[in-house]
Every structure is written in C-alpha cells, then in structure tokens.
Amino acid sequence: MSRVLYSSAGTSVGTSFNEQFDQHGAWRREFALRLKLLSEWLKDHELLDAAVQERLRRLENQMRSDKVMVAFVAEFSRGKSELINAVFFAGYKRRIMPASAGRTTMCPTELGYDAEVPPCLRLLPIETRLQPQPLMEWRLAPEKWTRLDLDVNDPAQLAQAFEKVSEVRHVTREEAKALGFWHEDSPEDNPMVGSDGKVEVPKWRHALINIAHPLLKQGLVILDTPGLNAIGAEPELTVNLIPQAHAVVFILAADTGVTRSDLAIWKEHLISEGDDAASHLVVLNKIDTMWDSLSTPTQVQAQIDRQRATTAEILGLEREQVIPVSAQKGLVAKVNDDAELLVASQLPVLERALSQGIMGRRQKILRTSVASTIGELRTEASRSLNIRRRDLAEQMLELKGLRGKNTSVIRHMRSRIEQEQRDFDVSGAKIHAVRSVHLKLLREVFNLLGTATMKDEMAQLTQSLRAPGIKLGVKRAYALTFDRLREGLRKAQATSGEIQSMLTGTFRQLNAEYGFSLQPPKEPDLARYERDLDLVERSHQQYLGVSNALRLAQPEFADRLVRALATRLRAVYESALAEVELWNKAAAAQLDAQLRERRRNFTRRLEAIERIQQAAAGLDDRIGEIDTQEHAVDELDAKLAELTDHLIATPAGEVAPDSRPAQLQRA
Template identity: 75%
Template sequence: MSFNEQFDQHGTWRREFALRLKLLAEWMKDHDVLDAAVEERLRRLESQVRSDKVMVAFVAEFSRGKSELINAIFFAGYGRRIMPASAGRTTMCPTELGYDADVPPCLRLLPIETRLQTQALMEWRAVPEKWTRVDLDVNDPSQLALALEKVAEVRHVTKDEARALGFWNDENINDNPLVGSDGLVEVPKWRHALINIAHPLLRQGLVILDTPGLNAIGAEPELTVSLIPQAHAVVFILAADTGVTKSDLAIWREHLVTADDESISRLVVLNKIDTLWDALNSPEQVQAQIDRQRATSAEILGLPESQVIPVSAQKGLVAKVTRDRDLLQASRLPMLELALAEGVMGQRQMILRSAVAGGIAELRVEAGRAIHIRRRDLAEQMDELRGLRGKNASVIKHMRSRIEQEQAEFDTSGAKIHAVRSVHLKLLREVFNLLSTPTLKGELAELTHALKQPGIKLGVKKAYGQAFSRLREGLQKSQVISGEIHSMLVGSFKQLNAEFGFSLQAPKEPELVRFGHDLDLIERSHLQYLGVGNILKLSQPDFSERLVRALSTRLRVVFESALGEVELWNKSAASQLDAQLRERRRNFGRRLEAIERIQSAASGLDERIAEIDVQEVALNELDNKLTELTSHLAGAPLVPQQRPDAPVAVHGSLMGEPA
C-alpha cells in the first residue's frame, strides 16, 4: 500500500471515529451520564482525531528535484506539474501546502520585507491583511500551476538591503548570492507561502512543507527551530550524480540531525538516478553506480542504507501521468511511497491509537462513576424499603422524619464542601501562574537580553542552557504542587465519603514532567542551530530577535498544553463533586416520594421495591452499553476493514488522482 493509499484510509478512519465519538456524546447526554469533565474529554478526543495533522517536510539544496518529487508523489493526478519544477532554482521561499475549510482555495504570500520587523511567522499568520492573496481554481490545473509559480518570484536589491533582509553576510562571503552586473543582489520576493487547496490528502490532514536551500533555511529561524523539528517526517533530497555535497552536508548537520533523534522520521532520497542511466553501460553497471552512491551517502550521513532511497522523481511523474507501469517501477518511486507509508503513517497511527486508547479509558472511568453513584443510591433505597416491611405507620412516619433530618444536615454541609474547593483552587492558581505566558516571558527575559547584545555572542549557549533549566524547574515545581493538590484531594474526598456516603475518587494527577521531553526537543533544535557556523548570523540583532520570538512561540504551545492538562484535571475533580451533590439531592427526593406513596397506599411499598428492581436492571443495561460503546471505540481498527467483495483502491499508487 502506497503512502497516498494508506493516508487515504487513515483519513477515513479519523472521520468515522470522530462521528462515533459524537454519537457516543449524544447517547451519554440522553442517559444523563455526561458531566462537564466527560464532555470536555469527549471534545478533546474528537478534536484530536478530527484535526490530527501529519506534516512531511521536503528539504534540499536547490536543483535537487525537490518540487518535482512533491509533484510525483502527491499531484500526478492533475496530469501535469503543479509545483514549479523547471531547470534552476524554483522554490525561493518556504511553502506550506494544507487545507483549511474556512479559507477559500488560495495562495497567500508574505512579503520578504516583513523580515525587517521582529514578529515571528506565527504572529504574521494572525494578520491576513499583510499577506498577498491569489485565488486558485482547483479545477483548472493550468491556472493552478501558473499561480503557484509565484513562489519562485525574486527581487533585486542593493547589498545593504540584502544585508538587512538576512541574505548578505560580510563575514562569510562564500555563502552570499551573486552580484549582478548592475550591482544588485537577487533575493526571494516572498518570505513564506501558504497554499490552501482541497486536494484529497490535504483535506485529510496532510501538510506538505517545501523548503528552499541552505541560504534561505539559515536566514529564517522559525523554519529551523519550529516547523522542521515538528514535522513528523523529513525527506532530505540529494542528487544521484553528485551525492552528498558540502552544502548538502551543512544542511544535514546544522538543521536536520539532533541528538537522540528518531532516525525513522528521516528519509534520504537519492534523486535523479535517471542521470546515471547510460546506454553505454549495462543495467548491472548502472545498478552498481547507484548502489555505490547509496552506500557512500548513507555512511556520510550516518544512516542505515535502508533509509537512503534511490529515485527518479521526473520519470516517476511521467510514468504516473502516462500510466507507464514499467517506467514507474524503474523510477523506484513506489519504494519511497512504501517507506513513507510504513515509517510516517505507521508511526503516526501507533501514536494516535495509544493516545485514543488512553483517552477512552479515562472517559469510561469518569462516565462509569455516575452509573456507580446511581447504583449505590438504588441499593441504599432498596435496603431502606425492605426494612419497612411489616412496620406500622408510626415507624414509617419516623423514617420520613429521619430522611428530612438527613436532608437538612446535608444542606448545611455546603460550607465544608466550599472549603475543599477553596483550598484546591488556591493551590491550582499557583500552578496556573507557573505555567502562564507572563511567567514564560519572564524566564526568557535573560536569554532575550543576551541575544540582543551587539556583536558576537560567545556565551549564548550558556544562556540557552540556563533558560531551559529554569523552565524545567518550573515544570517540576508545578508537578510537586500538583502532587500536593492530589494528596489534599485524596484526604478531603475520603473525609467527604465517610461523612456523607459519597464515592468520590481523586482523579489521576497530570503528568507534567512529560512536557519536559518537549522542552528537550526544542532545546536540542536550538543548540544544534547555535553552532559555530551561525555565530555571525547571531551577531545581527534583528536575526537574534526573530530567533527568540520563534522560540517563545513554540514554548508557549508546550506550556499552554500543560496548562490544559491541569484544567482538565481540575474539571474532573469538580465534576465528580457536582455530580454526587446532584445525585444525593435527587436521592433525598426519591426517598421522600417513596415514603409518601407507602403512607398513602398499602401496596405502595411493594410497588416501589418492584420499580427499583426495574431501575437496577435498566442501570445494568446502561453500564453494559457504555462498556460496549467505549470498547468498540478503543478496539476500532485504525485502517477501515475492506469488504472481501470491495474493489481494490488504486488512488495514489499509479495515478495519484485527486477526488
């Protein structure tokens, strides 16, 4: 199964799963087992599955055939090239291809002049009026391809302008662009491009990141420290005729390889193997050349040879368009698609299944508590009613008085419950403060100051290390306070259970330490970036400012996620208390109603006992149905099962046709 086919089926599963979650929520609401915490967990699960994105970043020095490879894998169904892939340099700015249903089909371009300001790319995304928009006709491949050629547009500026934009460095002239006869320098016209089209794979959550060469990657910090590290897979393209060049190796070492990196997320494509096809050499000799280049490239990059895949993107595209199966096999494009399917999609599905299973297990526990409360209350009522058999009217009247007294005592217990909540919220506010954006900004203040200092910043690594140490300490302190809150909740719930017959159970405390792993990844991506080759760039104040803003943007996402875990934990504890208070008040009403019926009719006692029997049966059925529905969700295959008589899907394997 190719990457396109597997991704297609993954998208179908995600939509079906989200629909099942929605139906489960409606069923739970109809049966009154949907409290605030359960509803929030359902919402998060549905959002996680429905909006799950898979980003594949294509990285290469220019003229390696990167855009042609994207055309061959994803857009061959249009019958022509969609991404510009002519001779020479075509992708001048980082380009993201994705789909947002709230935005019409369009190409949005951020002017290169925005580099003169310090805002991070993430901030510019929130200012649509600053982008140049070109509407796209997805049903007209020619118009689509013509519009997308704008990502290759350039400007000619003076050296001073190029220096201000980050494309000219007086200390490292070898990496500078050529100066024309008019004394001007060629730079990209656009800083970033966003393409929004309803391609079948993009609709299902695929995001393609097409990056330009070394010079542009190094000039845009957010690419290096945010977008590329967050990609689920990076496809690094080399040319088969040249192998690993000096600039290729610079990109690989400075921007793509970090310590403890999951090598499965890195694929190297040895593109343009058709340049080695030679009528004067036998097929065996051609194959020997390809094998040598593959082995040498793997050794230089420190990868197993199986992760270096020889391909001819151009022949693969031609083969798909002309439906030439022999040429497609010769291009070896299916090998790359298979590697993407097994590596990227296999890994992504495994992570998503694990997250979904954990979420459903928590959902089942929380929803089961409401059923447990009702079952316990029914059992108490049944014991109470059976104890009245054969008793006279005065005993029944005394029972009514006792229930009313219990109700009055319970109504006056609000102060104790309020006290528990008050202490809980006071401690929580401390955690919220530790994980807040102002606190994050404060912890980065020293680093920001160090980066803004003029000249070469030899101590910048130390400043980074200290900043991340403080951030880890904040997470660890939050975890300690969460542990204290959890211990307090356990004790308070135990006391309330003993005093009022509740069955409160403190929810599992959030595992904030796991967000430390995200900090490690971010720190490594920065430290890798702060190598000797980038010291001169760091000496530029505007570049350093963009770097720290990119860092702040990414760290804010981590801390907001941690804060969300704490909020969900708080909601789970509060919802339990609310649910048991609500059920207890209902229970008092049902007990008093039963006593009134028993007093007014001799047969009332037996009728009420029979009703409770029926309610217990219904409650057991409700519990069994909840178990069945959640188990079905947890056990649902990630790839929908195909009927034996169903036609075999060919989408993407040969034709890659858009729907």
C-alpha cells in the same frame, strides 16, 4: 540515453502513501462520527458531566483537526519540487509545483487545506523580515499577504500561480544584509552579485497554498523548503516548523551523493543528538542519470547500491532509510500510465516507505491517545453509573426493612431521612472550604505555566543576548533560560502533587462521612513537558552553532530567534495548562456528580416514604421500580462498554467512511 530496468527486493508497490492516507482519513472521519453518536447517547442518559464532555470535545477536535506534516528539504537543484509533483500531484497529469532547471522554490511553501479559506495562494513579502513580528503573528494578519485566488479544476492556472514562489528581487548588498542574505564574514555563502551591483534574493518570505486536494483535505500538510541559505536565514523554519514535522524527506542528487552543503543542512538543521532518526527519509533522486546504455542493468544497480550505502554511512542512517528514486521518470510514468517506467523509477518504494513510516507511526500515536482518552472517559461515566447503582441498593435495603412495619416506624424513617438531608446540606460549607484551598493552589500552578511567566523569561533572555560581548555566551544564555523553565515545571509538578494529596485526603474523608465513592483523578504528568522543552532546546542549541554566530551578533536577528522560541514554547505550555485544567475539571465534576446524585437520592427516598404512607401497596410498587431501575443501570453499563470498546477496536483502514454504524443508533 536508453532506459535501464533493474530488479530490486524493495520494488513491490504495496499500499501507496496516497492510498494509506485515504484510509487514515476515512478512519478519522468514521471515528469522529462514532464519537459524536456516543456523546449524544451519554447526554440522553445524563452521563455527560463536565469532565466527560471536555474529554469528548478534545478527542473530537484532535481527530477532526489532526494534521500530518511532511517536510521536504533539499539544497537547490535536487529535484525536490519534482518529487512533490510525482508523489502528490500526478493526478493532475502535469507539473503543478514549478520544477524547471535552476532554483524553483525560493521561499518556504506550505500546502494545506482550511475549509474556512477559499482556494488561494498567499505570499508574505520578504520585507517583513525587517519587522519584529514572528511568522505566527503574520499568519494572523491576512491583509499583509499578497493573495491569488486559485481554480483547483484548472491545472494550468494552478501551475501558473505556483510559479510565484520562484520570484526574486534584486537589491543592494546593504538591503540583502538587512534581510539576512548577505554576510561580509562568510563570502562563500553569499549570492552572486550581478553586473549592476545588485544581489538576487527571494521576493517572498513565506507562501501558503490552500487547495482542496484530497490528501490535503484529510489533514496532510506539505512543507516545501528552499536551500541552505534561506533555511539558515529564517529561524522559525529551522527551530519550529521542521522540528515539528512528522517526517522529514531530505533529497540528494544520486550522481553527487552527499555534498558539503547537503551535509551542512543535515547536521545544522535536520538532525541532532537524541532525535528520532526513524522519522527521516533520504531520497537519492535523479537515478535516471545513471541509466547508461553502455552499462548493464546489474552494473547500474551496483553503482546505485554503492551510493546508497555511502550516503547512509555518512548521514548515520539505516540503509533502508535511503531510497533511490527518479522523481521525473516517476511523474512521467504516472502521467502516461507507464507501469514499467514507474517500477524503474522506484517511486512506489518511496511511497510505501512514506505510508508505512509516517502514517504507521501517526496512526499508532493517535490510537494510543484514543485508547487512553476513551478509557478515562469510560471510567468517568462508569463512576456515575456506580453511584446510581449504590444509591438504588441503599434504597432497596431501606424499603425492604419497612415491610411489616407500622405507621409510626415509617414516620420515624421519614424524620431520619429529613435529618440526614439537613446534615448533608450543612456539609456544603465544608466542601466549599476544601475547594477554596484547592483553587488557591491551582492558581499557583497556572501562574507557573502562564503567559506572563513565559514573557518574563523571554524578556530576560532578550536582555542577556543584547549584553556587550555576548556572542560567545549565547548558548549559555539559552541554557540558563531552559534551566529556569524546567525548574518552573518542576515547581508546578510539586504543587500539583500537593493538590493531589489534599484531594486524596479530602475524598477519603467525604467517602467515610457521606458514603461517597470519590476517587482522585490521575495527577497530570508535567515531566513529559520537560522532555518537550529538551527537544525545543536541542533544536535551538543546534541552530546556535558557529555558522550562525555572525547572524546572532545582529540584535534584530537574535530578537527574531527569541520570538520563534516564544511561539514554540507557547504551544508546550498551553498543552500543559490544558492537562491541568482537565485534571481540575475531572475532580470537580466527580464531586458535583456525587453531590447531585445524593440530593436526588434524598428526594427519591422521601417520595417513596410519602407513597408508602398513602397506600400499603406503595411499598411493593416502589421496590419493583427500584429493581427495574437496577436492571436499567446494568444495561447502560453494558452499552457503555460496548460503545467504548467499539471505538478503541475500530481498525484503521478497515472502515466504510459513509456508513452509519447501526450499533451506535441512539438507545
């Protein structure tokens, strides 16, 4: 069969996914360095209070550990593993992921990088499905996994090791049923029975590949999933991993288009009402099967275009989200440096879609988070500088008022300052009482969002699912659980509103009585976690369809689904709690900073009076010192603006990752 080359408006290569990810990684590394230097500068100038330090820590962790997960999903024999080879591993000049004819990926496989773990392949035995622990717990028990060390410099050894994910076992029908691969009531979905009466099932439940591939080191995580039967049998894959992927690449065969099983995967596991369809790409793979020597390039292209339009219509996507590709020819082209074949494979078009889509959205989200956090950090640090500026202005006014005054007036001034200091010390009891009320209300919020509350909800849901005749009421049981969870979030929001009102009143009173400049921090927005709950509920309700009704009738499967739900809810509630804790720290740190500065202010004022009493020249000297300090505060404020502006303005992809920014040298 001859190769047909054709032209298309979408074949300009642009920046490949690999290049875009390289730029993204360089930007993240550079940003983390700048953030560290900013932290040192803030510490040197005593601007690093608890709230500022916490914001810096979280932002630095976010930038260093940010992951971009791309899930590749397909029914068997669609060329999914070959596509992963072509996009990510062509640099090895051979296949790395197994991609021979037939079923190659028998278990979900995650490729990522953890510097704390040596290069290895870890495999979780399929028998763990018979035990109650969710996948997240198995991840924390490395001794339960079969481990193979990897040599990242030996492509042949890597490829041989990765063949393990294709391994199968042959078990009795009873064992297959217990493992979730055999259902008496839906025989069309069951695997074939061999001549010995045994059923073929995957040998492994999950695979984790840890290698120092350049893209994986920069935070890319690739999730390679098996076909419909395996996806449906593993709840955590469907309701946790795939929904949390930043992008889903769904692979179809170009010659068959959307088959019945393809459509089942799409509707039941990948897309639901309200989902962000823009994060989904569909690949029409194996377009080389249409390269027909008896057809003209124009005829071939017309056939591909028709299949593309039909696929987009069936799946409810924009035509641009359906990309025709030949992964096999793209891999061959990269291995052989064949530019002409690479263009024909259309692989560069897919890479561009990945880079502009996934990386573009990911960078936008990160940059929005960066701008918001840096803005809040700057506000916190600026407030400390304003306190210093105000105290210096008060001292300047006080000292200038002493010019030409006699000793008795100066002595009287000292007595007045000492009395102010005693009165201020007494105010500590009032502030402590306010904090006690604040912490009592805060504990209510922590209880509403805490682990114990969530465990109670999961126990109640499990009990409901075990009730006789529940099969048709499963969706309602889940709906009631999520209604209670949302109500709990609303109560937490109402209580945080009470705390915010109390803080506002207390801060206003302290500002009036003691000349503070306290400003309540922004109240946490817990409503956005309701939206997270909506997404989690939607993925579960979608999973609870008719096709899984039989599985849900099995108590052990229903329990596994509840544990998968608990894993995802834990992440939502931990994020909500972290936001509440940061809000609390911001309020407490602000009060602590002003108390600390006021005590320093009393000390400085008394020291100034003492110097003035000892020498007449002391007054003018002290006024000169305060003037110098005021200029120093102005310079710090300008430097803070410069450093934070620079962090926000650093353009992604336009940094020198190894350069140390001169403007961030410690001032």
